[in-house]
Amino acid sequence: MFPGYPIHSITNGVHAMTWTAPSFQKLFDTHLPDWRRDQLSLRYAVSIPTSDIWAAHVEAKRTLVEHVNREANAGFDREVLTIGFARRFAAYKRAGMIFQDLARLKQIVRAAGPIQIVFAGKAHPHDREGKDLIAHIHEMRDALHGSINVAYLTNYDMEVAKMFCAGVDVWLNTPLPPLEASGTSGMKAAMNGVPSLSVLDGWWIEGHLEGVTGWSIGDRVEACMEPGGGMDSFHAAALYDKLEQKVLPCFYKDRERFIEIMRQAIALNGGFFNTQRMMAQYLHDAYRLGQSPVVQPGSA
Numbered sequence: 001m002f003p004g005y006p007i008h009s010i011t012n013g014v015h016a017m018t019w020t021a022p023s024f025q026k027l028f029d030t031h032l033p034d035w036r037r038d039q040l041s042l043r044y045a046v047s048i049p050t051s052d053i054w055a056a057h058v059e060a061k062r063t064l065v066e067h068v069n070r071e072a073n074a075g076f077d078r079e080v081l082t083i084g085f086a087r088r089f090a091a092y093k094r095a096g097m098i099f100q101d102l103a104r105l106k107q108i109v110r111a112a113g114p115i116q117i118v119f120a121g122k123a124h125p126h127d128r129e130g131k132d133l134i135a136h137i138h139e140m141r142d143a144l145h146g147s148i149n150v151a152y153l154t155n156y157d158m159e160v161a162k163m164f165c166a167g168v169d170v171w172l173n174t175p176l177p178p179l180e181a182s183g184t185s186g187m188k189a190a191m192n193g194v195p196s197l198s199v200l201d202g203w204w205i206e207g208h209l210e211g212v213t214g215w216s217i218g219d220r221v222e223a224c225m226e227p228g229g230g231m232d233s234f235h236a237a238a239l240y241d242k243l244e245q246k247v248l249p250c251f252y253k254d255r256e257r258f259i260e261i262m263r264q265a266i267a268l269n270g271g272f273f274n275t276q277r278m279m280a281q282y283l284h285d286a287y288r289l290g291q292s293p294v295v296q297p298g299s300a
């Protein structure tokens with residue numbers, strides 16, 4: 001589109017104070033007193049005791065579970081691994097992926113431990129596919145009744161998003177590559193120590209370190225595959241494998257390591273994927289503060 005112009009990119013970020021839950025604000029105020037002024041301080045989260053991180057998470061999770069139980073009468077359990085998925089219901093985000101094979105999902109839960117899944121999100125009024133997806137989530141919730149607890153919360157907005165991003169244990173993200181330009185909800189989750197379980201697309205290509213900041217669904221090789229049928233099954237299978245072999249055993253059998261991942265999500269991703277770093281990069285890399293701009297006006 002712009003021949004002859006070098007194209008540079010600056011990665012999105014989220015506003016740290018807006019997206020950090022009250023319990024994590026308190027935690028950071030105690031251990032990283034500069035964090036409100038300088039979000040590079042979040043890097044030092046590596047020295048926050050894991051027990052304090054877990055206590056802040058338990059509080060955020062209690063707030064969410066109480067909300068879900070009140071609003072959706074869902075019977076969620078604070079001890080159960082809670083997976084969150086909240087975003088616009090646009091077809092490319094593939095909200096229903098975790099339900100692709102219900103028998104497999106039930107078998108995973110029997111083998112590796114229970115899960116509960118909470119959804120929220122709206123579809124555009126004229127988006128037929130998006131609305132069908134929401135109906136599908138409701139059908140799957142009913143189909144899994146008695147084996148896996150699934151809830152859908154209406155009226156997704158910033159207040160619900162704040163509760164979700166901080167209160168779940170794992171943030172699920174299943175876009176169809178290469179359609180996710182960035183995605184920001186996983187950044188909000190990281191700010192609260194919630195690791196992502198995500199397809200390698202958008203920001204997660206940068207934020208993902210396997211078993212360090214979260215987990216990938218698949219590798220990047222499938223980005224070379226033709227979009228369409230094959231990719232959905234491929235990613236669903238990869239999601240099931242990762243849940244069964246990595247995420248659930250880590251959560252139920254190695255809690256200390258799980259909290260270590262939470263801590264690294266804050267330090268590596270909360271400390272980077274925020275608006276303060278983003279604005280600084282605009283200044284230094286795009287507006288070139290104190291230097292001539294990359295492309296002179298009129299030079300085309």
Ligand SMILES: *Cc1c(COP(=O)(O)O)cnc(C)c1O
Pocket residue numbers: 086087088156157158161162182183184185186188
């Ligand atoms: C963050 C946010 C989004 C965007 O989330 P993505 O992960 O980028 O899809 C949409 N809606 C609300 C209410 C949000 O808070």
